[in-house]
Amino acid sequence: MPQGRKDDFVFYGEKTKCLVELFCQDNRIGKVFxxxxxKLRLQLTNSKIRFHGCQAVRHDDHIHVQLN
Incomplete structure (x- = not known):
């Protein structure tokens, strides 16, 4: 997210939660970062949901999925 333009972007919490839950239901996906x-804000509880911990990039403006 370009911080200078963050007001130009809209966060759709309900849609994001639905997408993450769909990823978690798919057996081909091992982890969602x-x-x-x-995770707290969207009240997500699936064990596939993880924090990547990478200092190079934040995951609050995009989602990574790891295939099995």
């Missing part, structure tokens, strides 16, 4: 504050 997002920021911990989003």
């Amino acid at each position: 997002i920021e911990p504050h989003l």
Whole structure:
């Protein structure tokens, strides 16, 4: 997220939660990486949801999925 333009972007919590839950239901996906504050904010509880811990990139403006 370009911080200078963050007001130009809209966060769709309900749609994001639905997408993450769909990823978690798919047996081909092993892990879903997002920021911990989003996991709490969206009330996501699936064990596939993880924090990547990478210092190079944050995961609050995108989602990574790891295939099995």
